[in-house]
Amino acid sequence: MSETLTEAEAAAELERLATEIARHDALYHRDDAPEITDAEYDALVRRNRDIEAQFPDLIRADSPTHRVGASAAEGFAKSRHGVPMLSLDNVFEPNDFADFAARIRRFLGLPADQALPLVAEPKIDGLSINLLYENGRFTRGATRGDGLEGEDVTANLLTLASLPRKLAAPCPARIEIRGEVYMTRADFLAFRALQVAALAARDARRSAGEKLGDNIVVPVNPRNAAAGSLRQKDARVTAGRALNLFAYAMGEASEAPAATHAEFLDRLRAWGFSVNPLSRLLPNEDAAADFQAEIATARPALDYEIDGVVYKLNDLAWQQRLGFVGRAPRWATAWKFPAEQARTVLLNIDIQVGRTGALTPRAIMEPVAVGGVVVRHATLHNEDEIARKDIRIGDTVILQRAGDVIPQITGIIDDNAHQAREPYAFPTRCPICHSHAIRPEGEVVRRCTGGLICAAQQQERLIHFASRNAMDIEGLGAENIIALHAAKLVATPADIFRLANHRDTLATWEGWGNRKITKLLDAIEARRGVALERFLFALGIRRIGAQNAKLLARHYGSFEHWRARMVDARIIGSEAREELGAIQGIGPAIAQELVEFAAEPRNLEALDDLAAEARPAPATTTATTNTAFANKTVVFTGTLTTMTRDEAEAIAERLGAKVTKSVSKKTDYVIIGEDAGSKAAKATELGVATLTEAEWRAMAVG
Ligand SMILES: NC(=O)c1ccc[n+]([C@@H]2O[C@H](COP(=O)([O-])OP(=O)(O)OC[C@H]3O[C@@H](n4cnc5c(N)ncnc54)[C@H](O)[C@@H]3O)[C@@H](O)[C@H]2O)c1
């Protein structure tokens, strides 16, 4: 560790790391949803261990060094292991491996020339499980959980073909068998593709207003996929996933089934478990380095992911004597492979535009093999990431793949050639529609503002436009929009109103009978003259949800007025800009989105084209039927403090009220401001309902 910390700094840092690591443990082990890569996680753990080594007095009771995994997730019955399920220490270098062997010799008091037979097994990247067999029958299976107690996943495990239900005699009356549940690379890629497609379909339906759960998860790697698939509340879901099992260890046993680990692996095979065929008994620790190299060479061709080799002392009596320290046995270690890295040249950065207008940079590279696959693309996340790593086109970049599907660029070669290149300038225009792209303060994502015209966003916008809370066009759900858009009959919302021109084309489509077409065209016709608030919401301007659309409609009253004021509001400091910012409920971020929308001339063109077709109705005629003041007669008296009398009367009228000057029996409400005189008294006398200014505001403005 290069830095020197004071004791106070070290204590604070250990506290932070304990919290941070526990959070990532839960995300990874309990939720199957890691936020960071394994390499980043391992760096946090290493930092924690280094600080603890320097300040042993500060080691916390909740130190990550002593914990395993994360506690069992809700929704599963808990299952206690007969013997705890721990983790493994790991080494990366030959020297560290030599230390591991030396510690064993020292602990057992073995002379240097005594052979130390070890069993070497590929370290499968899956999730470990504990299988209880009683009288030769499988009775219970659980995940590792926090090491002491895991989730009972017996029903899920029973869907695995490779899990023996019964063990052939002889076998101990009670024995826990441990192993790894994993998914092959090929099955993982197929499953991932399915999930990606399911997610896209779900999102399309969601933007059409359907309420759908968040249960579609796109796994980032095979381990993640295996864990998510096994830990399903409904075992029928697990049954549909391709999961396999390698057995490699035991927990509690009523009698020892073998004297050595190698013999035990033979017993596992005889019982019908699959044991990794690459496992091998090594005569001594000196053979480990060669084995490590051999497996590293074999790795790219394996059909499952491994991240190292586990070396276990063969003699079970010795294992017994060595026991455990912290969260791992003394008699085994995982010699991990370094994260697979490669160097290549960054040819270009292309910008992909998402369905919601987000601009995401992607690296295009000279193809290079890393981690068993040829890679051409890597994500660059966002513009800050590019700036932070100072990535320039033409640079030699270092690429890393740590089990995840999408490789990362971890850094660049900072040489003279790099310095001579231009720093990368992130585009400020959308590469698809050339509208300006903005990045609101405090956000990392830059977005295209050409919502109504951008081809990348068209389909999404159209689905939203027709959906229930927006224009509510019956019969124009996501599926039909996708078909119409793909056939190029509809590109912008205005085109929907011109769909009648394509009647003949539609009639040739399979499943589109005359009745269906007529019904759809009628439904579209019926939406001309739509309420302004629906129209504004349907535009799909970012941050303009149904509630904000309502505020805008009420405030501006008509489409023409709203449009004119938005155009004027483009000028900072203008009266229209101030007015927009002063509308209660419309904050600066919302105002900014509206202004950016209006600042794109082609948005205005598309907007006018649409308004000419849809002809949104002024807010007054639409809001009158279902407000507290619809068809009521109201009188204002006294001085209002939060709005002028004119404004108040205009609002009341917009809400469908009739505003009169004098109080009579026909008056429904008298709104009383400051220094009110005879009208207030008259209201009391006639028993007419009175409202304070605050009450009026609450009812009228919300
Ligand atoms: N990305 C994240 O946010 C995040 C968070 C937590 C953990 N992790 C990853 O998980 C690791 C820690 O998890 P861990 O405690 O399970 O340690 P580990 O995965 O490094 O090693 C222990 C595990 O190896 C597995 N294993 C595979 N083959 C085996 C074999 N032949 N014999 C024995 N065990 C075998 C077992 O499941 C065992 O529990 C970290 O190093 C990191 O890579 C990542």
Ligand SMILES: [Zn+2]
């Ligand atoms: Zn665009």
